[in-house]
Amino acid sequence: MKISFNPDFPGSSFLGYSPFLSEFSDKYSDIRFSSLKSDSLKVAELLQLGYQQFSHPRLKNWSDRIYRCSPSLWFRDNNSGFKLRESAFCKVRLCPICSARKSAMWKAKCLQIWPLLTSEHPHLRYLFLTLTIKNVPVVNLKNVIVRLLRPSIKRFFRLLSYRLGDTFQGRIRKFECTYSSKRYCHPHYHYLLAVSPEYFDEFYLRFEEWRSLWQQSLRSDYKPLINIQAVSSDDEKGLLEVLKYELKPSDFKKDYRWLSEFGLQVSGTKIYSTGGILRKYFQFLEHDPDMIHEADINDNHAYGISNNLIRFDFNQSAKQYCIFS
């Protein structure tokens, strides 16, 4: 098999390594594994520091698993790009490789399903909604999720269903949290809501009405920040923004105490939930995806280039996946 190698980036041979995965970038259509692997090693190191400070065995378990995530990658070169065929993913929620991979898998599956949804329900219109609360101490995050956010969200959707009636047709919810300072975090929920066209006529809610529904549900004495906007059903990519990371990639590496506490606090809580018409199409988001496209992994992957499978191993000193030789 002939591999097309990008001659503009001869860095590997110059430095004395075998060719880097990134040097095949013109044909490489998957996520940026080399930089994610470096991020994963950093996260494993931070969680190890967290374990030394907090002595929580889960932190050590996560750190060890993330450290060993995806040491080798096997790709198939199918002429339209490299497709990952096999690797050993750790599936830890805090692993940068696994979260990027999950996000990419979910996005691909959603893009596949979207045409089916729009052909079966061409009348549906979509809204993006973000519900936030004030920053909370990261050590209280689980308590806030269980005792404040969950009941408030229940109240919010009861009120919303009452106001919108049958025009409210379904939802996808995504939990997200950003780093705000060493001790604080900013948890919030992103929603994709499906409504029937009548919403825009007799049931339309103005921004202040959405905000007041959320404030009432939250029973807060402050006006919470929210965002609400209509999105076109043709804008598939925009609609699927709801699938962005739970934690921004840069937030993974901010502070080992914050990251360790965040991991322990969100452990066991759901990232996604679905409801109404959208549940039938997107319920798969509530479960871990297959990390590999299709289940075609029965090939005989020996070493290097074999049966159209190309193996790359992560080289720690080069900080790159290098072709196995």
Ligand SMILES: [Zn+2]
């Ligand atoms: Zn992983």
